[in-house]
Amino acid sequence: MTQEYHKPVSATDDSTHGAERSRLPEVALRFRDVAKRFPDGTLTLAGVSVDVAKGEFVSVVGPSGCGKTTLLRIASGLTRATEGIVEVHADNVGYVFQDPTLLPWRSVRKNVELLAELQRMPKAERRQRAAEAIKLVGLTGFERHRPRALSGGMRMRVSLARSLVLQPDIFLFDEPFGAVDEMTRERLNDELLQLFLARGFAALFVTHSVSEAVYLSTRVIVMSPRPGTLLGDFSVPFDYPRQPQLRFTDEFAHVAARVSRRLRDAEP
Amino acid sequence: MTATSNVTDPVQAAATAVGIRRTRRRGGKWLGYWGPPLVVFAVFLGVWYLFSYVVLDADRRFLLPPPQAVIKVAFLDADNRTELLQALGLSTSVALTGLAISIVLGMAVAILMSQARWIERSVYPYAVILQCIPVLALVPLIGYWFDFGYSSRLIVCVMISLFPIISSTFFGLQSADREQHDLFTLRGAGRLTRLRKLQLPAAMPSVFTGFQVSATLAVVGAIVGDFFFKQGDPGIGILIDLYRARLQSEQLFGAVMLASLLGVVVFWFFGFLTRRVVGGWYGSAAYSPPA
Numbered sequence: 001m002t003q004e005y006h007k008p009v010s011a012t013d014d015s016t017h018g019a020e021r022s023r024l025p026e027v028a029l030r031f032r033d034v035a036k037r038f039p040d041g042t043l044t045l046a047g048v049s050v051d052v053a054k055g056e057f058v059s060v061v062g063p064s065g066c067g068k069t070t071l072l073r074i075a076s077g078l079t080r081a082t083e084g085i086v087e088v089h090a091d092n093v094g095y096v097f098q099d100p101t102l103l104p105w106r107s108v109r110k111n112v113e114l115l116a117e118l119q120r121m122p123k124a125e126r127r128q129r130a131a132e133a134i135k136l137v138g139l140t141g142f143e144r145h146r147p148r149a150l151s152g153g154m155r156m157r158v159s160l161a162r163s164l165v166l167q168p169d170i171f172l173f174d175e176p177f178g179a180v181d182e183m184t185r186e187r188l189n190d191e192l193l194q195l196f197l198a199r200g201f202a203a204l205f206v207t208h209s210v211s212e213a214v215y216l217s218t219r220v221i222v223m224s225p226r227p228g229t230l231l232g233d234f235s236v237p238f239d240y241p242r243q244p245q246l247r248f249t250d251e252f253a254h255v256a257a258r259v260s261r262r263l264r265d266a267e268p
Numbered sequence: 269m270t271a272t273s274n275v276t277d278p279v280q281a282a283a284t285a286v287g288i289r290r291t292r293r294r295g296g297k298w299l300g301y302w303g304p305p306l307v308v309f310a311v312f313l314g315v316w317y318l319f320s321y322v323v324l325d326a327d328r329r330f331l332l333p334p335p336q337a338v339i340k341v342a343f344l345d346a347d348n349r350t351e352l353l354q355a356l357g358l359s360t361s362v363a364l365t366g367l368a369i370s371i372v373l374g375m376a377v378a379i380l381m382s383q384a385r386w387i388e389r390s391v392y393p394y395a396v397i398l399q400c401i402p403v404l405a406l407v408p409l410i411g412y413w414f415d416f417g418y419s420s421r422l423i424v425c426v427m428i429s430l431f432p433i434i435s436s437t438f439f440g441l442q443s444a445d446r447e448q449h450d451l452f453t454l455r456g457a458g459r460l461t462r463l464r465k466l467q468l469p470a471a472m473p474s475v476f477t478g479f480q481v482s483a484t485l486a487v488v489g490a491i492v493g494d495f496f497f498k499q500g501d502p503g504i505g506i507l508i509d510l511y512r513a514r515l516q517s518e519q520l521f522g523a524v525m526l527a528s529l530l531g532v533v534v535f536w537f538f539g540f541l542t543r544r545v546v547g548g549w550y551g552s553a554a555y556s557p558p559a
Contacts, residue, residue, distance in 0.1 A: 078450055095454055101447045104549040105469045118455035118465075146549045 025053035027089060028170050028202035029075055034084035035227075036070050044070045046227035047084070052202050054089075054169070059205045059213035061263060062223030062231075068206040071228070072172045075204060094168030094201070096176045100155035102147040102162075108134065109143040112161045119166065126165070133161035136195065153184040157191070164195070173205040177212070189215055190244060197240055210263065214256045215247060222262045232262040330517040342522025352507065352519070356526045359503035362418070363490035363530065366425025367483055373426070374433025374482075375475070381434075382441040382467065383459065392438075399431040403489075407496045416499035424493030429486040436478025440471025473550040476542040483534040491527055504530075 029052040036045040044067035052058045060068050073079040074086055076095050102111045112133055116126040134140055137157040147155055156176060163171065177185040189212060196203060196216075207213050213220045214236055222232035236255055238246060246252050313335065320334040333341075343349050377395065381388040403424060414420040444466050452462050494505025502510070504527045511520035 076454060078453060093454075095450075097447045097450070099447055101445075101451055103448065103466070103469065105472070105546070114465075115451070115455055118452065118457050118461065148549055 025056070027087065028052050028054045028056070029089070029204060030085070030087040031071070031075075032085040032087075034071075034074065034081045034086060036067065036074065036079070037082045043227040045074075045081075046229050048223075048228060048230055049084075050221060050230065050233075052170070052204055054202050055200050056219065057196055057203045057205065057217045058219045058221060059207055059217040060221045060223060061207060061210055061213050061259065062228060063225045063263075063267065064208075065226050066223045067226060067228035068223060069174055072174050072204065072206060075170075076172055088170065090169035090202075092166045092168040092170075094163035094166060094171040096159055096163055096171065096173045098175045098178060100147070100152075100159040102155055102158055104147050107144050107146060108139060108150070108158050111147065111158055112165060115162055116165045129165045129167075130161070133164040136164060136198075137161045137191065151184075152180045153188060156180060156188060160192070160195070164199070167199070169201055171201050171203045171205075173203060173207075175206050175208060178208060185209075185212065186244065186247075192216065193240065193242060210256050210259050211247065211252075214252065214259060215242065220259050222259060222266065224266045231266050232259070234259055234262075330515060333518045333521060338518045338521040338525070341516075341518035342525075348519055348522070351502075352504075352522055352526060355502050355504045355507045355523070356530065358501055359487075359490045359494060359505065359527070360530055362421045362425055362493070362503065363483075363486045363534070366422050366489055367429055367486035367534075369422065369426050370429040370433050370482055370486065371479065374430050374478075375437050378434050378437035378441065379463070381438055382463075388438075395431060395434050398427060401427075403427050404492070404496065407493065411497055416497040418500070420497060421490060421493040421500075421503070425486050425489035428489035428492070429482040432478045432481040432485065433475075436474045436481070437471060440474030440478075441467045443474060444470040473542070473546045476538065476546060480535060480538040480542065483538050484531050487527070487531040487534060 029050075031048050031050045034045055034048045035043070037043045044065075048067075048071065050058070050071075060071065062068055070079065072095070074081050075088060076093055077088075078095075103114065106114070109130055112130040113126050116129060121129075131143075134143060137160050139154065139157055139161065142150065142154070147158065150158065159176070177188050180188065193216060203216075205213070205216060210220075217236050220232075220234045220236060221230060222234070223229065224231045234255065238251070316332070317334060319332050320329060324331055341348060342352060377391060381391055406427070407424060410420050410423055414423060441463075448466060448470070449462070452466055457465070490503065491505040491508070494503035495509055496505070498506060498509060504523055508520060508523045508527070511517070511523060
């Protein structure tokens with residue numbers, strides 16, 4: 001049983017000086033034969049190996065209960081793999097949950113400041129970064145609102161802004177737009193891509209929606225039913241920035257169909 | 269317009285937020301708001317008069333003296349009024365001091381219980397037992413041990429009002445959900461930070477409900493203790509017992525009214541406090557019926 005959990009190392013820490021390795025993309029997140037068995041005996045993940053390169057957007061699709069969330073929880077350090085190696089090369093890892101997970105007693109601004117506050121960032125800096133993040137997600141003017149007064153989409157934006165404050169190198173997304181309506185979801189997808197292009201983080205994005213996965217990602221990974229293993233790894237051949245019209249093209253439909261077919265083949 | 273309506277346009281959303289507040293504040297016309305309770309109050313007075321004057325004969329009217337007689341004898345007579353108000357002052361002091369002790373003690377116990385399973389398992393059963401003991405059965409013992417003065421009254425009051433604070437705080441401290449905890453775990457937050465920034469704020473709605481329940485129980489406790497000790501400076505409880513023995517029914521009713529009033533006032537006050545503290549973000553206070 002090997003467990004090597006590399007606590008976030010500095011992003012500028014460059015261990016790949018070799019001429020040969022420097023041609024390879026730098027890895028932000030690496031899973032090697034990762035397995036997870038819960039104390040009750042359930043095997044959720046079995047031998048998963050995935051790399052996410054710096055600046056890469058990787059989506060994970062798979063049936064319910066195949067361990068997608070567990071993968072994210074392992075990557076974030078919230079839980080440990082029972083087998084395999086996990087490497088995280090980042091100063092800061094952002095985690096966006098399925099629910100916005102806002103603290104209802106805090107205003108938008110105070111919610112956005114929360115993580116920075118927990119990290120003991122000086123107040124002035126925290127203020128300033130929060131203001132920037134709020135602006136970035138388009139919520140300027142809502143700083144004093146409580147989450148209750150916001151729509152689902154706006155709450156999700158607050159949640160995003162909260163993670164953005166720490167300027168993470170890696171973003172983990174656990175089906176963040178699952179609970180908002182289709183229109184809002186597409187809009188949030190575009191906003192997320194803008195952030196991705198502006199900030200250049202690496203992303204591991206879990207979703208149920210194949211079209212969302214294809215639209216956002218450089219790669220889409222398909223997982224099998226529990227215990228989750230890797231069934232497919234599709235490169236998405238579209239350049240950024242992507243336009244909403246992309247969803248209606250034949251090429252898009254073609255890629256989505258390939259992913260969907262693999263996903264359906266996986267069903268027992 | 270509701271808070272959950274899906275608005276992505278900031279300007280429109282701001283309008284929605286303002287709209288919610290306006291509907292809540294308007295709250296219907298004066299008559300629509302105060303009318304129904306006033307009607308119920310009038311009916312209540314009517315039934316009271318009916319019993320005093322119609323059902324009861326003149327020589328049995330002491331069982332339920334009419335309202336104006338109660339006011340005249342108990343509150344307009346200077347001596348009687350002073351006696352009642354002094355007793356009310358004493359009972360209020362016992363109730364409020366007892367409540368303060370219950371709040372500090374109860375919250376401390378609940379916070380400790382939330383910190384470790386073993387503390388919970390060793391302490392909680394006693395809290396439950398305390399709640400299950402018929403306090404009246406202990407009143408004579410408390411009198412033996414601590415004499416029949418102010419401190420014994422406080423003890424009775426605390427025993428009666430402590431449990432709701434413990435249980436509501438303890439329950440409230442666990443109301444933060446897993447993902448909120450994960451958020452704190454991810455940033456390496458310690459116990460104290462978690463308690464201060466997540467668990468305690470999340471517990472507030474529940475804690476304040478506990479305060480409200482306890483506050484009325486503290487009033488009950490103050491009067492019950494007084495009623496059974498029958499010694500020392502008279503509070504409302506002693507007066508009630510005295511008036512009953514002397515068949516001074518107008519004053520008896522006056523004492524009952526004051527005791528009820530005290531209960532209502534503390535209940536209302538804590539309701540008000542709850543809305544002030546958590547009304548801005550928490551549920552029921554936020555509910556406004558569809559227009």
